[in-house]
Amino acid sequence: MYGPDPVLQNLSYPPLLDQPVQLTRAELLASLETTMARHRGGAVWLFAYGSLIWRPECPTVETRRARIHGYHRGLYLWSQIHRGTPETPGLVLGLDRGGSCAGFAYRLPEQQLEEHLFALWQREMPDAAYQPKWLNCQLERGAKVQALGFVLKRNISCYAGALPDHVLRQVFDSASGRYGSTRDYVEKTARTLRAHAMPDRKLEEALVRCCRQGALDFS
Known part of the structure; x- marks a missing residue:
């Protein structure tokens, strides 16, 4: 019989983290340029899975429900500024394999x-915790696109x-940062x-x- 993972059970809060190194404007622009060089042309789509869903950074001309395969959403990234502090780090969502x-x-x-994308880079890539990628994205009603x-x-x-x-209980109890x-x-x-109509049941649970x-009632 399998029991709880002893390594996970022994984790303590707050964690010991390195101080995040902020990217310079030149580094952000270089990352944006490299990413856009891999774009296949045509319309630029952005895939939103976390706060971009309810607080988009860019104006949009079309919004579609969508799904990507090969990655899932999880509270996997420590936040020392936006949703926590160095003393009481919070967590934010990310796409993991x-x-x-x-x-x-x-x-x-x-x-x-370009202006809108740079604003997006400033929000999502301040310390290069994420890797921007073009993902295979299935839009509602069947169309497929490459989405950032x-x-x-x-x-x-x-x-x-x-x-x-x-x-998680300690984080939910205490972690708060610049944006709440x-x-x-x-x-x-x-x-x-x-x-x-696309609930994330693991997040709700x-x-x-x-x-x-x-606690919210998601029943």
Whole structure:
């Protein structure tokens, strides 16, 4: 019989993390240029799976429900600024390898595209925790496109991976940063996904299990 993973059960909070190194404007522009050089041409689509669902950075000309395969959504990235602090790190969502993920695909306008993409890079890539990639994206009603997505890097200190419930409880209880608490961030994402008929049941179950007070009812 298999029991709980002893390594996970022995994890403590807060974790010991390196201080994130902010990318310079030149480094952000270089990353954006390299990514766009791999674009196959035509419309530029963006895949949203977390806060971009309920707080898009760019104007859009078309929004479609969509799914990508090969990556799944999880609370796998420590946040020391946006949803936590160095003393009480929070967690944010990322795409990690394996499985699939439902979200939204946004078609971006051609006008001022570079300006809008740079604003997106400033938001999503401040410390290069993500790797921008062109993902195979299945739009609702059958069309397939290449969509820009931000995939987690595993070889960085702020990669959290799957965490045990006792750590998630402490994060939901205490972690809050520049843009609010981790709990609020996760609840908004879960509510929005459910409202558009594509609930993330693992995310909902984590909230129900690990929020000590006022847990949302997703039944």
